[in-house]
Amino acid sequence: MFEQLLTIIAPILFCAAVGFIWARRGFDYPVDFVSRMVMNIGAPCLILASFNEAGIDPGLLGKVAAATLAVLLIMMGFGAILVRLLRLRMTTFLPSVVFANIGNMGLPLCYFAFGETGLALGLTVFLVVFTLQMSVGLVLASGHVNVLELLKQPVLWATAAAVAMILGDWALPGWLANTVTLLGDITIPLMLITLGVSLASLRVEEWRHSLLFSLVRVAGGFCAGWLVAEWFGLQGVERGVLILQSSMPVAVFNYLLALRYKREPGEVAGMVLLSTLLAFLSLPLVVAYVLL
Numbered sequence: 001m002f003e004q005l006l007t008i009i010a011p012i013l014f015c016a017a018v019g020f021i022w023a024r025r026g027f028d029y030p031v032d033f034v035s036r037m038v039m040n041i042g043a044p045c046l047i048l049a050s051f052n053e054a055g056i057d058p059g060l061l062g063k064v065a066a067a068t069l070a071v072l073l074i075m076m077g078f079g080a081i082l083v084r085l086l087r088l089r090m091t092t093f094l095p096s097v098v099f100a101n102i103g104n105m106g107l108p109l110c111y112f113a114f115g116e117t118g119l120a121l122g123l124t125v126f127l128v129v130f131t132l133q134m135s136v137g138l139v140l141a142s143g144h145v146n147v148l149e150l151l152k153q154p155v156l157w158a159t160a161a162a163v164a165m166i167l168g169d170w171a172l173p174g175w176l177a178n179t180v181t182l183l184g185d186i187t188i189p190l191m192l193i194t195l196g197v198s199l200a201s202l203r204v205e206e207w208r209h210s211l212l213f214s215l216v217r218v219a220g221g222f223c224a225g226w227l228v229a230e231w232f233g234l235q236g237v238e239r240g241v242l243i244l245q246s247s248m249p250v251a252v253f254n255y256l257l258a259l260r261y262k263r264e265p266g267e268v269a270g271m272v273l274l275s276t277l278l279a280f281l282s283l284p285l286v287v288a289y290v291l292l
Contacts, residue, residue, distance in 0.1 A: 012112070012283075018196060020196035024200050039154070041183055042183060045187075047162050049181040052165060053181075056120050065125075072098055082216065088209070092258065093209070095254045096250045096275075104194065105279065113240065113244065113291065114237045118240070129245075137257065142261050202269040204274060205270055209267060210267065218275055218279050221248065225244075225246025229242050243286070
């Protein structure tokens, strides 16, 4: 079991460490360029390539998507109550409870733990969370609705194409399948290295709130994922993927939105950093549990 866990977790830690050390050494890393490359080219191609190869039942994908939405609603409800009780700013703390790092960290874990099927299901979770973060998350951060911002995202159009492929039971032609596979392969390494670079620049300003909400995000996410998996009757890979993705730390994107809209970015940076450190400690236990 230890060797299996090492096989899954070591690539995550090593790639993130590469980015962290790179940034600490003061080398240039164009985060904005890499992020745009990943979200506009790499991730859409990864979606098309994964669903083209996975051959998963559309009903299962829909079930995982619905389960993901249920987890988000649980975390949103619990987070809103906690924030209100502590009399903190909802726009600062609620997004960090709800939106986890299911992209940079979650997708690689799903892939290494469960292979192509795990990656496809992990992408299903990613797409649900991403859609809500680009809609509800943007509303919380900016204070206004921006539907055009959501519609501009290539991952949504790639998702529409992938759904059409699944429902129509057709596959990409060989030349196109090879092309999107090649471009999609850049996504996971770049996500992990960028995560490490981002962590190198973050600092904890108010550790008590940051630690509390980090625990809520990681431990509460695991509990919500487990509860919903039981409720929906998920088994095997789909159960493991949902619990794994639900246990991820605070998404770095929350910090970027807080910085952009001046929503106490120092607080959010602390939650991102501490929750990621907690996740690195808890990941071996979570992975071991979902593999049982």
